[in-house]
Amino acid sequence: xxxxxxxxxxxxxxxxxxxxxxxxxxxxxxxxxxxxxxxxxxxxxxxxxxxxxxxxxxxxxxxxxxxxxxxxxxxxxxxxxxxxxxxxxxxxxxxxxxxxxxxxxxxxxxxxxxxxxxxxxxxxxxxxxxxxxxxxxxxxxxxxxxxxxxxxxxxxxxxxxxxxxxxxxxxxxxxxxxxxxxxxxxxxxxxxxxxxxxxxxxxxxxxxxxxxxxxxxxxxxxxxxxxxxxxxxxxxxxxxxxxxxxxxxxxxxxxxxxxxxxxxxxxxxxxxxxxxxxxxxxxxxxxxxxxxxxxxxxxxxxxxxxxxxxxxxxxxxxxxxxxxxxxxxxxxxxxxxxxxxxxxxxx
Ligand code: DOR
Ligand code: ZN
Numbered sequence: 001x002x003x004x005x006x007x008x009x010x011x012x013x014x015x016x017x018x019x020x021x022x023x024x025x026x027x028x029x030x031x032x033x034x035x036x037x038x039x040x041x042x043x044x045x046x047x048x049x050x051x052x053x054x055x056x057x058x059x060x061x062x063x064x065x066x067x068x069x070x071x072x073x074x075x076x077x078x079x080x081x082x083x084x085x086x087x088x089x090x091x092x093x094x095x096x097x098x099x100x101x102x103x104x105x106x107x108x109x110x111x112x113x114x115x116x117x118x119x120x121x122x123x124x125x126x127x128x129x130x131x132x133x134x135x136x137x138x139x140x141x142x143x144x145x146x147x148x149x150x151x152x153x154x155x156x157x158x159x160x161x162x163x164x165x166x167x168x169x170x171x172x173x174x175x176x177x178x179x180x181x182x183x184x185x186x187x188x189x190x191x192x193x194x195x196x197x198x199x200x201x202x203x204x205x206x207x208x209x210x211x212x213x214x215x216x217x218x219x220x221x222x223x224x225x226x227x228x229x230x231x232x233x234x235x236x237x238x239x240x241x242x243x244x245x246x247x248x249x250x251x252x253x254x255x256x257x258x259x260x261x262x263x264x265x266x267x268x269x270x271x272x273x274x275x276x277x278x279x280x281x282x283x284x285x286x287x288x289x290x291x292x293x294x295x296x297x298x299x300x301x302x303x304x305x306x307x308x309x310x311x312x313x314x315x316x317x318x319x320x321x322x323x324x325x326x327x328x329x330x331x332x333x334x335x336x337x338x339x340x341x342x343x344x345x346x347x
Contacts, residue, residue: 002286003314009306010273010293012037014135014174014195014246016265017060017072018329019043024063025327026251029269031070033345035306038135038246039072041100042109046077050090057095069308073097073301075135079112080119084126091132097301098133098172099123103158105141107220108250108264113137117162128168133301135172138181139221148205151221152180159184163192172300175200175248177221179231185242186235193300195246196236196292199266201279202337204229215257216333219250220264236292237285244297247272253330268335271321275335277312277343311346319344 015030015037017023030037039060041047047056053074060072075098076087082099090096101120102113114120127134138159139150155173163171173185173194185194199219204226208217217223235243249272250265257263268275273293280289298305318340324331 002281005277005286005289005312006309007290007312008294009033009035009308009310010245011035011297011306012247012249012272013172013244013297013301014038014040014197014248015269016040016042016248016250018251019056019059021328022251023060025325025329026249026267026269026332027060027063027070028065028068029325030249031064031068032347033273033310034070035308036071036073038098039074041075041077042102042107044109046079046109046112047075048077048079048082048112050076050086050093050095053090053096075100077102077112078114078120078123078134080114080116082120082123084123087123087132088126088130091130096132097303098135099127100135100137102137103139103141103154106137106139110137117158121166124162124166124169128166128170131170131302133170133172135174138173138176147222148224151176151178155180155184163188174246175221176232177224178228182231182235182243186240188242193242193244193296194235195248196232196243197246197248197266198268198272198275199223199335200229201233201236202275207338215259215262216266216335218257218262218264219248219266233279233283237280237283237288239288239291241291241296241299243292244300245272245276245293251325251327251332253327254324254333255330257333266335267325267332270325270334271341273310273312273345274319274321274341274343275337277314278337278341281343312343313346314342315344316342318342
């Protein structure tokens with residue numbers, strides 16, 4: 001039985017850090033284990049220009065605990081008025097590593113997102129030319145489409161037509177939650193990849209709804225039925241280069257999660273690596289954890305892999321993780337898998 005595992009230091013290819021007091025409270029949780037993260041731009045107001053991304057990057061670096069080594073990889077929030085020249089300049093200076101597409105209304109702070117995709121074609125053409133990835137929140141927002149079908153319908157009616165119309169555009173399907181998403185990513189060739197969250201490997205929609213509503217399991221895209229969770233577990237542990245970790249760790253204070261109109265997001269920054277070790281061990285794929293967390297992401301983003309390492313250790317006794325992170329914005333509940341976890345990152 002393997003009880004210790006040393007990996008290249010992982011990266012998180014999809015992370016929400018927010019700003020101000022929340023940023024200060026949650027950033028140490030990611031920087032403790034991760035070398036880099038793709039930082040989501042859905043602040044209020046969103047990060048839409050290169051100069052806003054540069055200022056936000058400065059605020060993230062300023063919020064790092066002393067001695068922490070962590071590189072925020074910045075993104076821009078795509079709008080129908082995004083200037084292609086600004087995107088290209090921000091990419092060519094090395095500041096941004098991707099642009100994020102939120103269909104308007106799909107999730108937290110997405111009302112400024114894109115309604116008519118053809119209006120952003122000039123931006124997407126410029127991105128295709130320079131190889132800058134488009135990160136997609138892959139859900140349609142059409143009210144008639146059932147929330148559990150929104151990802152599959154997005155693939156058929158938005159993503160696939162877009163990729164045919166825009167050859168060469170590099171796309172990351174963010175936080176896939178379905179077998180359809182996993183299959184589409186695997187068949188897409190070198191310009192298509194998919195991130196998978198920690199929580200979608202652990203919960204299905206029963207965890208969210210059976211025996212009482214569990215607001216800390218509510219996220220978007222919403223967790224699907226068990227067969228989809230199983231497909232995601234096979235994908236993440238497959239070792240295929242198109243799949244890599246994007247936690248989508250998305251902090252909201254408890255008062256806004258435990259609310260009659262609760263916010264979407266699971267906060268997994270604190271315990272993601274032990275949880276993944278648990279899942280990969282269950283799948284008898286611990287030898288593929290490094291590909292998922294530390295190799296496939298840099299491969300797709302054309303960045304060097306990390307030289308530093310971390311070691312995961314499996315202990316006899318279940319490990320204790322904090323139930324909440326106490327930020328100056330308020331308490332944030334840490335994702336609880338609902339079972340004991342014996343893995344721990346030894347620092
Ligand atoms: O659960 C989610 N939370 N999904 C998203 O797409 C956005 C995120 C957030 O920003 O809270
Ligand atoms: Zn997200």
